[in-house]
Amino acid sequence: MAESFLLGALRRGRSVEQFLGPCGSAGRPGVRYVEVRAAKTSFEVYLHTVEDAGSEGFFDLGEFPPFDPDDEAGEFGRLLGMAEDPLAALIVAEQCAGAGRGRWVNEGIVQDEYGDFVRAGRPSDASPGGWLWPEMPDVTGPRA
Template sequence: MRYLVETFAVGALRRGQGIEQFLGPVQGAGTPAIRWVGIESTKRGYEVTLHVVEDVGSENFYDLLEFPPLDPYDQFGQTLAVTDDAAGAMTEAERRTGAVRHRWVNAGLAGDEYVDFLRAGRPAT
């Protein structure tokens, strides 16, 4: 099972493990790009970060953290929100990025979603 049910996603965050979600292509970018959102527990709270990177991957190269950022000044993503509540962080991520509640995965697995995107022919939506 790839996707985390809400209680497992919240539990992972409370244990200090991150979760993430592949969001797909960036529309209107001059360079082919994709985005994904991550949530991690930090000293400040549960931090929601949006990553926008160049779509340079393949089925053999899909570690999204290795892709160059679309904006070279945005090396570590854009922090969208910091909350005190894990479920609240998920809600903020979904509200601000269009993420879907039932498609969260453990940190490091959004690349698997990217591979599915590649196999589907890099659809625009």
């Protein structure tokens, strides 16, 4: 999504998301995605880490259980940070979750990217589009 469309969507109160790829282990696979959403007076950045519970016919990441079942806040995502403007929120997502500026999609489209990941055999090193999965920076932010 072009940056101007991305910032416009956030200013209109729409969320944007980015699929970050696999996490966990072969015995306990998970996936991560990051979301930037508008709040009343700011923009919030959430990291979602869920069990890789999908199949070729089931891509609804919002329905997947949290990767850490003991983390009640994990069900809603981990709040990585907040910012007063959308561009600053994108920078938080880049610094705290390894998000890439050119890979954002509208809310709900991240599920299609997960579907591409499943159909490609769940590659561990790079996305079906060829870009390397980001490494998760070591951050300890507030929990949602």
